[in-house]
Amino acid sequence: MGTKPTPRSIPVAPGSRTPRRSIHECGLFADCPDLVGTPFSYAREEEVYGEGEDAEFVYRVVEGAVRSHKILSDGRRQITGFHLAGNLFGFEQGDTHWHTAEALSDTRVLIFQRRQIERAATRSAEVACQLWGMATTSLRDAQNLMLLLGRRSAQERVAAFLIEVDGRFGGTGAFALPMTRRDIADYLGLTIETVSRTFSQLEENGALRRSGSRQITLHRGRLRHVVEN
Amino acid sequence: MGTKPTPRSIPVAPGSRTPRRSIHECGLFADCPDLVGTPFSYAREEEVYGEGEDAEFVYRVVEGAVRSHKILSDGRRQITGFHLAGNLFGFEQGDTHWHTAEALSDTRVLIFQRRQIERAATRSAEVACQLWGMATTSLRDAQNLMLLLGRRSAQERVAAFLIEVDGRFGGTGAFALPMTRRDIADYLGLTIETVSRTFSQLEENGALRRSGSRQITLHRGRLRHVVEN
DNA sequence: CGGACAGTTGACTATCCTCAAGTATGGTGG
DNA sequence: CCACCATACTTGAGGATAGTCAACTGTCCG
Numbered sequence: 001m002g003t004k005p006t007p008r009s010i011p012v013a014p015g016s017r018t019p020r021r022s023i024h025e026c027g028l029f030a031d032c033p034d035l036v037g038t039p040f041s042y043a044r045e046e047e048v049y050g051e052g053e054d055a056e057f058v059y060r061v062v063e064g065a066v067r068s069h070k071i072l073s074d075g076r077r078q079i080t081g082f083h084l085a086g087n088l089f090g091f092e093q094g095d096t097h098w099h100t101a102e103a104l105s106d107t108r109v110l111i112f113q114r115r116q117i118e119r120a121a122t123r124s125a126e127v128a129c130q131l132w133g134m135a136t137t138s139l140r141d142a143q144n145l146m147l148l149l150g151r152r153s154a155q156e157r158v159a160a161f162l163i164e165v166d167g168r169f170g171g172t173g174a175f176a177l178p179m180t181r182r183d184i185a186d187y188l189g190l191t192i193e194t195v196s197r198t199f200s201q202l203e204e205n206g207a208l209r210r211s212g213s214r215q216i217t218l219h220r221g222r223l224r225h226v227v228e229n
Numbered sequence: 230m231g232t233k234p235t236p237r238s239i240p241v242a243p244g245s246r247t248p249r250r251s252i253h254e255c256g257l258f259a260d261c262p263d264l265v266g267t268p269f270s271y272a273r274e275e276e277v278y279g280e281g282e283d284a285e286f287v288y289r290v291v292e293g294a295v296r297s298h299k300i301l302s303d304g305r306r307q308i309t310g311f312h313l314a315g316n317l318f319g320f321e322q323g324d325t326h327w328h329t330a331e332a333l334s335d336t337r338v339l340i341f342q343r344r345q346i347e348r349a350a351t352r353s354a355e356v357a358c359q360l361w362g363m364a365t366t367s368l369r370d371a372q373n374l375m376l377l378l379g380r381r382s383a384q385e386r387v388a389a390f391l392i393e394v395d396g397r398f399g400g401t402g403a404f405a406l407p408m409t410r411r412d413i414a415d416y417l418g419l420t421i422e423t424v425s426r427t428f429s430q431l432e433e434n435g436a437l438r439r440s441g442s443r444q445i446t447l448h449r450g451r452l453r454h455v456v457e458n
Numbered sequence: 459c460g461g462a463c464a465g466t467t468g469a470c471t472a473t474c475c476t477c478a479a480g481t482a483t484g485g486t487g488g
Numbered sequence: 489c490c491a492c493c494a495t496a497c498t499t500g501a502g503g504a505t506a507g508t509c510a511a512c513t514g515t516c517c518g
Contacts, residue, residue, distance in 0.1 A: 070376045073457070078376040093365040099372070121358050128357030129350050135364035136322040142371035143328070147299045147307040149378035150418030154506065181465060189379030194506055196466055212515080213465055228302070383474070410497065420475055425498050441483080442497055459518100466513070473507085481498070488491085 028060065028088075028112055029127055032120050037110025042066075042103035049090065050100045057111045058090040059083075064107025065178040068099040069186065079187040080142070082179065084168055088134060090114070104178050149189045157188040158198040159226040162208065166218055174217045181213075202226070257289065257317075257341055258356055261349050266339025271295075271332035278319065279329045286340045287319040288312075293336025294407040297328040298415065308416040309371070311408065313397055317363060319343070333407050378418045386417040387427040388455040391437065395447055403446045410442075431455070 028035045037060060042048055048059065048066060059066070066083040080099060083089040091114075092098055121128040148157055161184065169175040177184070181192040188195065202208050207222040257264045266289060271277055277288060277295060288295070295312040309328060312318040320343075321327055350357040377386055390413065398404040406413070410421040417424065431437050436451040 070372065072376070072380065076380040078379040080372045080375055091365060093362070093369045098369060118358075121361065122354050125351050125354040125357045128354045128361055129347075132350065132357055132361040132364055133322070135361055135368055136320060139364055139368045139371060140322045140327060142368060142375060143299065143309045145375055146309055146371060146378060147301070149375060150307040150415075151301065151305040186379075191507055192465075193467085193508080197506095200466075421497080422476085422499085423474060426474095429498075462515100462517085464513100464515080466511105468511080469509090471506105471508070473505090475504075476502085477500105478502105479498100479500080481496100483496075484494090486491100486493085488489105 028110075028117065029120070029130060031124070032127060035112065035116060035120055037112045040109050040111050042107045042109065044103060044105050046103050048101040048103060048109075049097050051097055053097050055090065055092040055095055055097045055114055058088065058114050058117055059101075060088045060110045060112070061085050062108040062110060064109075065104040066101050066107060066109075067104055067179065067183060067187075068101045070099055077186045078189065079183060080145075081138075082183075082187070084178075091131075091135065104183065154188075154190055154194050154198050155201065156227055157190065158184075158195060158202065159207065159223045161188055162216065162218055163220065163223055163227065166220070173220055174215075177214045177216060257339075257346065258349070258359060260353070260355060264341065264345060264349055266341045269338050269340050271336045271338065273332060273334050275332050277330040277332060277338075278326050280326055282326050284319065284321040284324055284326045284343055287317065287343050287346055288330075289317045289339045289341070290314050291337040291339060293338075294333040295330050295336055295338075296333055296408065296412060296416075297330045299328055306415045307418065308412060309374075310367075311412075311416070313407075320360075320364065333412065383417075383419055383423050383427050384430065385456055386419065387413075387424060387431065388436065388452045390417055391445065391447055392449065392452055392456065395449070402449055403444075406443045406445060 028037060039062070042064075049055070049057075051070065061083050063085055065085075066089060067079050068081050068083070068089060069077050069079040071077045081089070082104070083101075089101060090097070117127075117131070121131055148160055152160065165177065166173060166175060179187075181195050184190075185192045185195045190198075199208070199210065202223070203210060205222060205226075207219050207226060209217045209219075211217070257266060268291070271293075278284070278286075280299065290312050292314055294314075295316075295318060296308050297310045297312070297318060298306050298308040300306045310318070311333070312330075318330060319326070346356075346360070350360055377389055381389065394406065395402060395404060408416075410424050413419075414421045414424045419427075428437070428439065431452070432439060434451060434455075436448050436455060438446045438448075440446070
């Protein structure tokens with residue numbers, strides 16, 4: 001989707017395109033000064049990688065947001081995660097991506113070569129343990145989402161989602177959703193209409209306020225009450 | 230549930246209870262001869278560990294089967310995985326279990342001290358990488374289940390489930406389900422009635438045959454056709 | 459101003475859930 | 489060995505939640 005500046009040809013030779021930042025800014029792990037990422041950008045709705053492609057790179061979001069999804073042949077889509085500033089994504093089991101990743105909005109990332117990270121992991125137990133920890137954290141998130149998808153009502157799903165997003169944006173209770181209703185629906189296993197209706201219900205109940213469709217202010221107490229059943 | 234032989238007091242001192250097997254049989258990783266598991270047993274429906282408990286041990290199933298689940302205050306339950314012979318379970322992010330694990334049937338396991346495994350990981354990059362790989366594999370499984378829970382119909386869920394179980398039992402197309410309809414329902418985000426009805430439908434369509442409620446023979450072609458949409 | 463697209467709302471439908479009754483199955487005790 | 493009970497499973501009828509289809513509104517662009 002969108003224009004495709006062949007993302008895979010550029011990051012390998014990072015010299016000219018963008019000057020390297022300080023190690024502190026571009027490095028992946030504190031104790032790996034040689035593990036430096038190359039800055040890169042994606043436009044809104046642009047694909048970062050597609051399911052089935054070689055998993056050559058790993059990405060850290062600097063600014064913007066990315067979604068990962070799986071899709072069925074008839075178009076049904078499940079978003080498995082949103083990656084916000086600071087998040088790492090693109091690790092896979094095996095040599096190919098089993099997800100598609102796309103930028104929600106114009107997004108800046110740092111690109112790392114997967115091989116290089118794997119080599120660092122085989123050399124440094126500390127790096128490997130950090131990677132293990134990140135994978136375990138992702139697993140916990142995935143399992144929480146499984147509970148939500150398998151056992152929660154539409155209201156509970158949307159409320160839990162808003163609380164989650166709020167937390168990831170600093171927990172101020174007010175934020176602009178970086179994703180469309182379709183993205184939310186495909187993350188929560190609902191339809192856009194149900195998401196929209198649920199927003200309206202939550203607004204009626206005073207659990208949130210909308211200013212425009214994206215800007216949300218939460219009444220976190222009431223929202224938590226919806227989730228905590 | 231059931232009798233509780235205080236699982237946590239025994240594995241620490243593995244000397245007397247059961248004679249240690251060969252390293253090959255009890256070890257967790259080939260290159261860690263010091264990482265030896267203690268054999269232990271759980272009765273049908275017995276809890277291995279509960280949500281919120283200290284995650285002191287890690288388990289490998291030798292014989293039998295274990296389920297991991299998360300549960301809401303009103304009893305809604307989501308099973309996040311079944312662990313069969315050979316599978317490792319009990320790793321967590323942080324120091325406490327965020328699941329409950331229970332034996333489906335009388336089950337023999339090997340118990341490992343989590344601390345010891347973590348220490349091995351910090352010493353050996355190879356061990357850490359293996360742990361990382363296992364976590365990544367679990368993550369992939371979890372994300373596939375998310376797609377199933379979020380976007381698939383009851384028929385597709387049950388069909389996919391049966392294909393998965395068949396694969397884990399060797400792919401012969403005939404096996405005895407080790408879990409109840411309730412367990413299946415709570416894994417697939419359905420009710421027992423829907424699971425039961427779906428079994429009946431699939432049997433009518435010739436996609437499977439039942440001999441007793443647990444013994445299943447698959448018509449894998451037709452079943453795959455149901456899943457592949 | 460107008461077009462494209464995102465989002466909302468309404469009416470109707472379908473899938474799955476709930477409640478209820480009935481049928482196997484397996485273990486226990488006489 | 490059989491009767492009995494508890495439990496697992498199946499089936500049916502009706503209902504609720506979320507989905508589908510469609511129309512409409514708002515917003516961002518040029």
